[in-house]
Amino acid sequence: MKTIAIVDDEVHIRALLEQTLEDLDDAPEILTAVNGAEGLALIERERPSLVFLDVMMPLMNGYEVCAAVRKNPDLAGTTIVMLTAKGQESDRARGHEAGAHHFVTKPFDPDEILELARKVLAAS
Amino acid sequence: MSKAARYLKTAWLSRQFELARPLLPAGTALALWLGGKKLAESDAAGADLSDACPGALSFALTLDGEVVGALLLLPPAGGEAQCRRAGDFLAHGLQGMLDAEHARRAIAQEALEGYREMALLQRAALELNDSLKPAAVAEALLKEFDDRKMGADYGAVYQFEAEGKAQLMRCFGAGADDAFDRFADSEFFAGIAADAAKAGADIVNDLSSLPTVPEFGSLLWRPLDAHGKNLGLLVLALQRRGGFTAGDMKRAQTLGSMAAASLHNAQLYAAEQKLFQSFVDVIAAAIDAKSRYTSGHCQRVPKIAMLLAEAAHRDEGRFAQFRLDEEERKAIEIAAKLHDCGKVVTPEWIVDKATKLDGIFNRIGLVALRFELLRRDALMERDRRLAGGGDSASAVRDYRARLRKLDEDFAFLEKCNQGAESVSAAHVDRIREIAARNWCDSNGRAFPLLSEDEVYNLMVQRGTLNPEERKIIEDHAAHTIAALKQIAFPRALRNVTEYAGGHHEHMDGTGYPWGLTRERLSIPTRIIAIADIFEALTAPDRPYRKPNTLNSAIGIMHRMKLNQHIDGELFDLLLSSGVYADYAREHLADSQIDDVDIGRYLGQ
Numbered sequence: 001m002k003t004i005a006i007v008d009d010e011v012h013i014r015a016l017l018e019q020t021l022e023d024l025d026d027a028p029e030i031l032t033a034v035n036g037a038e039g040l041a042l043i044e045r046e047r048p049s050l051v052f053l054d055v056m057m058p059l060m061n062g063y064e065v066c067a068a069v070r071k072n073p074d075l076a077g078t079t080i081v082m083l084t085a086k087g088q089e090s091d092r093a094r095g096h097e098a099g100a101h102h103f104v105t106k107p108f109d110p111d112e113i114l115e116l117a118r119k120v121l122a123a124s
Numbered sequence: 125m126s127k128a129a130r131y132l133k134t135a136w137l138s139r140q141f142e143l144a145r146p147l148l149p150a151g152t153a154l155a156l157w158l159g160g161k162k163l164a165e166s167d168a169a170g171a172d173l174s175d176a177c178p179g180a181l182s183f184a185l186t187l188d189g190e191v192v193g194a195l196l197l198l199p200p201a202g203g204e205a206q207c208r209r210a211g212d213f214l215a216h217g218l219q220g221m222l223d224a225e226h227a228r229r230a231i232a233q234e235a236l237e238g239y240r241e242m243a244l245l246q247r248a249a250l251e252l253n254d255s256l257k258p259a260a261v262a263e264a265l266l267k268e269f270d271d272r273k274m275g276a277d278y279g280a281v282y283q284f285e286a287e288g289k290a291q292l293m294r295c296f297g298a299g300a301d302d303a304f305d306r307f308a309d310s311e312f313f314a315g316i317a318a319d320a321a322k323a324g325a326d327i328v329n330d331l332s333s334l335p336t337v338p339e340f341g342s343l344l345w346r347p348l349d350a351h352g353k354n355l356g357l358l359v360l361a362l363q364r365r366g367g368f369t370a371g372d373m374k375r376a377q378t379l380g381s382m383a384a385a386s387l388h389n390a391q392l393y394a395a396e397q398k399l400f401q402s403f404v405d406v407i408a409a410a411i412d413a414k415s416r417y418t419s420g421h422c423q424r425v426p427k428i429a430m431l432l433a434e435a436a437h438r439d440e441g442r443f444a445q446f447r448l449d450e451e452e453r454k455a456i457e458i459a460a461k462l463h464d465c466g467k468v469v470t471p472e473w474i475v476d477k478a479t480k481l482d483g484i485f486n487r488i489g490l491v492a493l494r495f496e497l498l499r500r501d502a503l504m505e506r507d508r509r510l511a512g513g514g515d516s517a518s519a520v521r522d523y524r525a526r527l528r529k530l531d532e533d534f535a536f537l538e539k540c541n542q543g544a545e546s547v548s549a550a551h552v553d554r555i556r557e558i559a560a561r562n563w564c565d566s567n568g569r570a571f572p573l574l575s576e577d578e579v580y581n582l583m584v585q586r587g588t589l590n591p592e593e594r595k596i597i598e599d600h601a602a603h604t605i606a607a608l609k610q611i612a613f614p615r616a617l618r619n620v621t622e623y624a625g626g627h628h629e630h631m632d633g634t635g636y637p638w639g640l641t642r643e644r645l646s647i648p649t650r651i652i653a654i655a656d657i658f659e660a661l662t663a664p665d666r667p668y669r670k671p672n673t674l675n676s677a678i679g680i681m682h683r684m685k686l687n688q689h690i691d692g693e694l695f696d697l698l699l700s701s702g703v704y705a706d707y708a709r710e711h712l713a714d715s716q717i718d719d720v721d722i723g724r725y726l727g728q
């Protein structure tokens with residue numbers, strides 16, 4: 001079964017993302033983590049196909065998590081989608097540098113999330 | 125599988141069972157079924173546990189009053205009472221968790237709908253507000269409902285015209301054009317269109333008994349109204365019946381209100397454009413009307429210019445870098461229409477100066493009168509000599525000779541007066557010699573046969589215009605620039621003045637008014653310059669010559685290319701693209717169209 005991880009310190013974002021992703025067919029497993037450090041541990045343990053990763057988080061920010069994931073050859077199959085704040089275009093440049101594949105601005109468009117998840121899961 | 129199975133996480137359930145274990149008699153098998161799926165079990169015995177097992181205790185779990193699953197316990201012998209108590213406790217906790225999850229999800233769903241609508245508005249706003257054309261608004265709107273987005277089988281936007289007639293703007297779906305045309309003729313359509321704005325949006329999910337079109341099973345429509353005006357109608361259809369939901373309607377409402385505002389703006393913009401274009405056309409027509417000889421010039425130059433511009437746009441060679449967008453097309457066309465607008469200040473008698481002695485009128489008539497006086501003088505002289513009894517034969521002979529000379533001289537002047545005549549040094553001498561002769565009025569005062577001004581004009585080397593008049597004519601290009609500079613062109617049209625004002629520039633810098641060389645003249649400027657010349661050379665009538673054939677016009681232009689007057693590359697393109705022939709077919713008389721061997725002119 002495919003696995004998706006949501007790493008965000010805000011509970012409502014986690015809940016909304018989770019609920020959005022529950023609309024996917026084949027019911028992939030959805031795991032959550034509430035900060036960067038926990039998120040990285042989760043990703044290393046579960047090796048999800050897809051990670052939704054917040055930028056601003058305690059303990060370890062999204063760029064650091066992303067860079068760590070990208071450095072790990074075992075996690076080469078993990079696609080990272082960074083959740084950036086609206087209007088923070090500079091976030092994207094940093095995210096690219098850290099090796100993120102896609103970007104979604106918050107508040108996100110549920111349909112965009114679903115389309116992206118379907119595409120990534122189909123390819124993984 | 126119902127979504128309820130996702131309400132409780134397996135990790136959480138395992139922990140829950142672990143905590144419940146000490147409350148249960150040893151050896152109790154435990155399992156949780158939810159949404160038709162076993163979510164958790166205590167051990168191997170629990171794994172086989174279903175409500176079919178004899179002796180199993182079942183604790184129902186519900187959502188909204190409906191049973192969605194059960195907690196199952198299989199007590200060991202004698203443990204039934206304890207299991208029932210512990211099971212009630214455990215099931216109550218699970219039910220509470222389910223209820224809380226259910227409520228949380230309902231709220232989250234609501235929030236997600238908000239996200240959806242906001243995202244939809246944001247995305248659609250970009251597209252819809254970006255569209256300055258009604259048809260583009262319709263297209264952007266329909267895109268939100270097609271296969272990829274909402275999955276409607278058919279969609280259409282109608283626009284209501286001034287008389288309330290519905291015009292199909294854009295549509296999608298298999299055979300949609302035809303289907304929506306028939307739909308627009310249906311009684312049903314008349315019903316919803318009649319008072320669309322007031323009646324509002326609606327869904328009919330079973331069209332089987334209604335007079336629409338057979339392709340449509342379900343229908344959704346939403347009037348596009350803004351500022352109290354009924355601008356149009358959005359119609360969506362599904363082949364199957366019962367297809368549209370409240371969510372679809374919400375989407376149509378949200379997007380429809382935004383699209384209506386955009387449509388209103390686009391219609392206003394289109395009206396402004398039309399207004400501006402009609403002003404441009406009126407000015408072009410007025411300039412054309414000013415001279416009977418150049419009529420249609422300002423309408424035909426844009427035709428040639430646009431044909432040539434499109435040819436350059438398509439060209440993959442020399443003009444590979446030159447690409448047109450809609451705004452640039454508009455700029456070139458407007459510039460071509462207005463290129464001669466400076467002629468409004470040029471006096472008509474100069475524009476139309478057909479002969480060299482044309483002023484406000486053709487002064488050759490005055491000269492003819494003077495010659496007539498000299499003929500009378502000659503006649504009187506003969507009669508005096510005959511009356512005086514001299515040699516009558518020689519008097520008649522002299523008279524005839526004088527008359528012949530006068531006729532020859534006048535014929536010579538008449539010929540010189542034509543612009544087509546080139547005037548040589550010998551001609552100038554003869555004009556001066558004629559001018560030096562006198563005629564006398566009845567008081568015996570002598571006057572020169574030609575005034576200084578008449579001599580000056582007759583000596584004009586080429587054409588009919590003397591240098592001062594030529595200057596006035598040439599000033600029209602500067603006047604065009606001065607006039608267009610006064611017009612507050614929008615950004616997209618900011619180059620119109622340059623394109624129009626440079627139409628008499630030459631590639632070698634000898635043109636006017638700027639005297640710029642080729643590299644400083646934009647391609648559109650050079651295109652209009654060539655179009656101007658091609659039109660003038662092939663125009664049906666000009667003051668001092670018969671219309672050119674296509675071949676001779678192109679021969680003349682080829683010399684202009686060699687002389688660096690016109691752009692050689694554009695001249696070659698005019699020929700190689702076939703634009704010259706396309707234009708000729710449409711606008712030249714059959715008698716002008718002859719075969720052109722373009723190979724003779726290309727590339728050299």
Ligand SMILES: [Fe+2]
Pocket residue numbers: 463464600601627628656
């Ligand atoms: Fe001109």
Ligand SMILES: [Fe+2]
Pocket residue numbers: 421425463464656
């Ligand atoms: Fe012209």
